[in-house]
Amino acid sequence: MQLQRTISLSWNYFRRYVNRYIFLIIALSLGFSIITVMTGLSAGMTDSVYSAARNHYGGDYFILGYDGDHSKRSRTTDPDVIDSALKSLSIDFERIVKRVNYFSNGYLYHEGNSVRMKNVLGIDWTNEPDTLGSLHIVSGSLDDLNTEDSIIISEVVSQELQAQAGDEVILQGDTLSGQKNTAAFKVAAVFRDTTVFGYFKCFIPITAQQSLLAYGEDEFSSYGLYLNEPLSASQITALHTALSSSLIVEKPISTRTAFNQSKKGRWDGIRYLMLNLGTYVSEVDDLLSAMTIISYFLYIMIIFIILVSINITYRVIIKERTGEIGTLRSIGMQRNDLVSLLLFECLWVFILSLVLGGILAAVILFILSLFSWSGIPGFEIFLKSGKLTAVFEGKTLFMNVLLLLGITMPAVMFPSIRGARMNLTKALSGED
């Protein structure tokens, strides 16, 4: 009952003195909105990177083969071994995506124009609805893709080649042994992808890619696993053990440096690598980590400013209410009850600030989402369709609230205790 009375009394006092708390509410609201915007954008950018990378590389976890006898070309020749190893383990995966990828030595030609491709991805149209569904098609259509000569090109490639949907383009590549080979394709669609993955990229049927590069029907360059849950360390170890019994498999790789290092030197036959999506994007991850560190530095600055602002403002408020505190004490209110009353008043301030800060954050994010940021060089990878998007995770929001509460309460605690412990005579006379 005592607590209920204190809460009720604090609410009444809060409503009466809300004008005195305005500066405090503004400071807390701004602080919470800034922290919310920063964490939301940071999570949104990370999500954009991973989402784009997932579609680009075709999975969350990868088994890649590199052929030491053929210029270390990306090639797996043991699909049965890999398939049976995956089946034997209790891995919760959505599906397996097999691709034949060809990187920087592919050239596309159209009426004398040429483009050196960065990514020629040979995919199974029917097994990759997510990949195709995620493409932002700007012309043509994905309705009539065939398994022989359909090609989907990026907008940049379309512009360089001056080729539109319906046009014929010639793809030139090198076979496994390095012989020149060509194939004609009809542009089915043009997609827009402003991320770093989207430039000089095209999709062709996997069978056409196998034929172009002289790969066998059961030969692929990558096995991608779309996972429902990330693989645990024990699952990775089990997969490595299962594959190692029949194949030459390197220890699971977790950094880009290790990935690059593993392809150096000479070897005979096919050497297999196991890595997760994070390894592919570890350089971007490093950048995100750096951004997170900068964000946390800014958090600390903001927190320090808020801490000082709250402390000063609250001391002023307590000073202004010295006489009233004396009156409450003289009518029998205990010091602890007085501290509780003042803290509850601050709790109302805190709750109101959270609500206003949340609304302000939503407004800021809405305004930011109205602009296209793709003009900033190198920033495209963090955007979705050129726009900044925020992602809010319950854990992060909870941490933000807790953080703000963690600095607000100590900041008001000390002036409150000091006010409550004030000499009654001095308090009644209004002296500090």
Add this chain to the structure above:
Amino acid sequence: MSIRKSIALSIIICLLPILVFADEGKGILEKVDALASYTDSDFAAQYTIVEEKKNGDRQKTVSLVFRRDAQSMYTIVIKEPEISQGQGYLKVENSLWFYDPDSRRFNFSSAKDRFQNTNARNSDFTKSTLAEDYKVVAIEDEALGRYQCRKLTLEAVTDEVAYPKMIIWVDENYLLRKSEDYSLSGRLLRVSAFPSYTQIDGRYVPSRFLLQEVLSKEKTQISISRVSFNDIPNSTFSKQFLENVSR
């Protein structure tokens, strides 16, 4: 004559022209190789590559080529453009290395790779090995401008060559005058023309040759100058040489 003998005779009669021109073709290819390779001495020259892009831009690359065809070795040092100065290639035994002075590292390259991102291939600077790499599947006579040529259709006998199919025109002196390079799927990719040769110390050297990339429609002219058949120090065919010239 029994039926068996008749069938055998028919097969021999059918195969005879093929065997004859295959043999004749190999002989022609060997002569072409012999003229385009310098196995009895070292060879050094300056190669100037001028590329004409479709947009009208011209790109010039100058390199010094040192060859010891008897041992299938060569060293190439890039002189121009300035940005590529000091880069080089070293072919010894079966390895072809590319040297980058900025990183001071040697990386594996391939004779089939583009030379300095031009339309020329690394293999365009080495000795000719047509007889080794290709078999002749057809021969016919054809006039090529003022030259009366033998037109040979070639198919690769190894997958180690960049172009699985070729058609070449060889003049009466067994000098290569034109070649067409085809992809595995049979699409024409490149046309090379060798309009002029100069005779130096009794050996033929093309003073210039022209390459046209059919799909990109880009043209490249390669001029060969400052030709020498004098002995080249052994140290030229070493990694250290490339490192030293780039300093």
